[in-house]
Amino acid sequence: MLRFWEKRALTGVVTEHRGFENDIAQIRSALKDEVKKRFAGSLAIRMVDSGSCNACEAECNALSNPLYDLERLGIRFVASPRHADVMLLSGVLTFNMYHHVMDAWEQIPEPKWCITLGDCPVMQAPFRQSFAIKGPAEAHLPVAYHIPGCPPSPEVIMRGLLAFLRSLD
Amino acid sequence: MRLIARYAIDRGDAIEVVTRYDETSESVHLDAKAPAISTIATTHPAAIWFERKLSDDFGIFIEGAFDRRPLVHHERFPKNLHPMQKSFAQNTLDFAEFTPYKFEAVGGDGVFEVAVGPIHAGIIEPGHFHFSQAGEDMLHQEVRHFYKYRGIEKMVEGMKLAEAKPIIERISGNESVAYQIAWRDIAAQAAGVEVPLPLRRYHAFLLELERFIHHWIDLGFIPNDAGFGAALAYASRLAEEGRRMMASLSGHRFGFGAVTWRKQRIETKPILAWLERMAKEAAWFEEWIMDIPSLWDRLDTTGRLRHEKAVKYDCVGVVARAGGVPVDVRMTPFYIEHGYRMQTRAHGDVGARFKVRLAEVKNSLEMMHRFLERDAFSMEVSFAKEGRYEAFVESSLGELYMMVEIEDGAIDRFFARDPSFINWQALHLMMPGNIIADFPLINKSCDLSYAGNDL
Numbered sequence: 019m020l021r022f023w024e025k026r027a028l029t030g031v032v033t034e035h036r037g038f039e040n041d042i043a044q045i046r047s048a049l050k051d052e053v054k055k056r057f058a059g060s061l062a063i064r065m066v067d068s069g070s071c072n073a074c075e076a077e078c079n080a081l082s083n084p085l086y087d088l089e090r091l092g093i094r095f096v097a098s099p100r101h102a103d104v105m106l107l108s109g110v111l112t113f114n115m116y117h118h119v120m121d122a123w124e125q126i127p128e129p130k131w132c133i134t135l136g137d138c139p140v141m142q143a144p145f146r147q148s149f150a151i152k153g154p155a156e157a158h159l160p161v162a163y164h165i166p167g168c169p170p171s172p173e174v175i176m177r178g179l180l181a182f183l184r185s186l187d
Numbered sequence: 188m189r190l191i192a193r194y195a196i197d198r199g200d201a202i203e204v205v206t207r208y209d210e211t212s213e214s215v216h217l218d219a220k221a222p223a224i225s226t227i228a229t230t231h232p233a234a235i236w237f238e239r240k241l242s243d244d245f246g247i248f249i250e251g252a253f254d255r256r257p258l259v260h261h262e263r264f265p266k267n268l269h270p271m272q273k274s275f276a277q278n279t280l281d282f283a284e285f286t287p288y289k290f291e292a293v294g295g296d297g298v299f300e301v302a303v304g305p306i307h308a309g310i311i312e313p314g315h316f317h318f319s320q321a322g323e324d325m326l327h328q329e330v331r332h333f334y335k336y337r338g339i340e341k342m343v344e345g346m347k348l349a350e351a352k353p354i355i356e357r358i359s360g361n362e363s364v365a366y367q368i369a370w371r372d373i374a375a376q377a378a379g380v381e382v383p384l385p386l387r388r389y390h391a392f393l394l395e396l397e398r399f400i401h402h403w404i405d406l407g408f409i410p411n412d413a414g415f416g417a418a419l420a421y422a423s424r425l426a427e428e429g430r431r432m433m434a435s436l437s438g439h440r441f442g443f444g445a446v447t448w449r450k451q452r453i454e455t456k457p458i459l460a461w462l463e464r465m466a467k468e469a470a471w472f473e474e475w476i477m478d479i480p481s482l483w484d485r486l487d488t489t490g491r492l493r494h495e496k497a498v499k500y501d502c503v504g505v506v507a508r509a510g511g512v513p514v515d516v517r518m519t520p521f522y523i524e525h526g527y528r529m530q531t532r533a534h535g536d537v538g539a540r541f542k543v544r545l546a547e548v549k550n551s552l553e554m555m556h557r558f559l560e561r562d563a564f565s566m567e568v569s570f571a572k573e574g575r576y577e578a579f580v581e582s583s584l585g586e587l588y589m590m591v592e593i594e595d596g597a598i599d600r601f602f603a604r605d606p607s608f609i610n611w612q613a614l615h616l617m618m619p620g621n622i623i624a625d626f627p628l629i630n631k632s633c634d635l636s637y638a639g640n641d642l
């Protein structure tokens with residue numbers, strides 16, 4: 019146990035203050051004022067993978083590592099669509115996932131937003147249209163915002179989420 | 188004999204079914220009008236999914252099969268449609284009427300079923316687990332997947348090998364380098380060239396780096412699922428360091444596009460220093476984690492896959508090695524010369540899988556030391572001779588098998604068997620004797636891919 023605390027003290031706080039801390043401060047106040055009513059000061063995201071390669075999910079998981087620590091912004095990934103404000107959709111929207119994605123979308127209470135994550139849901143990834151794919155997502159869902167990349171890095175996802183919040187006004 | 192894969196190729200008036208074992212390969216030609224073949228699932232239970240897929244893909248009747256349910260074709264998939272036949276050319280499908288899927292379930296007084304998925308609670312790929320429960324005790328579990336089925340085998344048909352590469356490297360993001368190396372080996376064979384040593388070393392370095400990242404993610408999530416979150420904070424930081432190293436070498440955090448016929452000059456000093464530092468971090472982590480009895484209370488004896496079962500189900504990767512089955516594609520002179528040592532454990536439980544991963548991370552770092560070279564290298568590879576080519580790569584999940592048939596310079600048939608396709612079929616064997624709260628822990632300790640499996 020002592021060894022642990024020694025390591026803990028030596029490592030210190032590793033969370034990085036990325037180049038957009040100013041943006042974050044501004045968004046925080048935006049969250050506080052305008053969006054407070056809608057999001058109660060915190061934004062809840064339900065991530066839905068509709069047929070990804072799993073790299074987009076891995077980057078979303080990386081958002082909780084100590085270097086990015088997304089939760090400090092008041093943005094959380096939640097387990098149930100019923101607790102969510104936003105559906106974050108990755109993957110190519112496969113034939114086999116189509117109805118499950120629509121179900122999850124139905125379960126999110128109003129007001130709600132759909133954000134597409136990565137090049138897959140907009141059919142910009144190298145995958146070709148195939149019989150097993152129902153994409154692009156915007157043909158089936160009201161997409162409010164898109165975060166491009168293959169996959170978008172944690173930093174790009176953070177910037178994207180902040181830009182989405184800003185686009186709400 | 189270990190079963191590796193069973194797949195088919197449409198030859199027009201015949202359908203060829205190939206059964207690939209570790210030592211041999213058998214080929215049978217079936218009448219395309221009424222294709223039928225006997226099951227081998229009585230001796231190799233892992234053949235079940237391959238055979239169900241043969242029925243879905245090609246309409247092949249499996250004689251003596253005890254499971255005739257569709258596999259990749261879900262409830263609303265149009266009936267009697269076999270997309271891997273050459274004559275199938277549709278680019279889109281309409282939803283058919285809903286046909287319920289009959290899950291495997293155990294009956295009896297007080298036995299009930301728990302259905303989980305396809306959308307799970309965390310940030311995780313979609314799949315379905317169906318449990319038969321007596322109170323907390325798991326009696327049986329069925330794994331049902333293929334929600335992510337993208338039709339990649341068909342998608343790449345008719346493409347040149349180079350054209351298909353961006354797709355192949357995105358089959359499974361966690362194993363991108365592994366898939367690229369399989370692609371490279373096939374492209375080299377089709378061009379009639381040997382992959383030169385500098386490239387083999389560089390790509391092997393990237394593959395071990397990919398394993399380093401992937402194993403650290405698991406080494407964090409396994410204790411996390413047992414309620415020890417500090418380990419996740421620690422391990423996910425190291426995984427992130429690995430990703431950044433991958434990005435600095437290849438320009439991509441997952442190494443997409445990293446395996447080519449070219450290698451740039453590398454500044455080795457900072458990388459060697461990084462490897463030293465990571466070795467120290469791993470040693471510290473090991474000492475720390477081994478010393479937490481309450482954690483090992485949860486990991487030891489949980490989710491046990493016995494040696495005989497691992498052999499019977501033809502398991503691969505960490506799942507097999509943790510149960511004392513020494514299968515690893517890296518068991519070659521090239522790897523052994525560079526410091527590779529087979530890592531096995533006897534118990535086949537969550538704790539054993541954790542320990543195998545930890546030992547492999549440390550071994551990967553040693554090998555990366557020896558794989559690292561400074562000098563640039565480049566070559567041209569283009570011409571693709573007709574023929575059938577195979578590749579085996581030890582991805583972070585286990586043995587990856589890929590087969591490509593080239594005709595007129597383009598892909599005529601592409602087949603990939605992710606290690607997960609085999610190991611998923613053995614997952615249910617780890618359930619009896621455990622409670623449902625152990626499931627996430629067991630599942631995470633195997634860390635199987637859905638994307639690679641669902642293709």
Ligand code: SF4
Nearest residue numbers: 070071136137138169
């Ligand atoms: S956008 Fe790229 S990284 Fe994300 S799921 Fe699709 S292929 Fe994978």
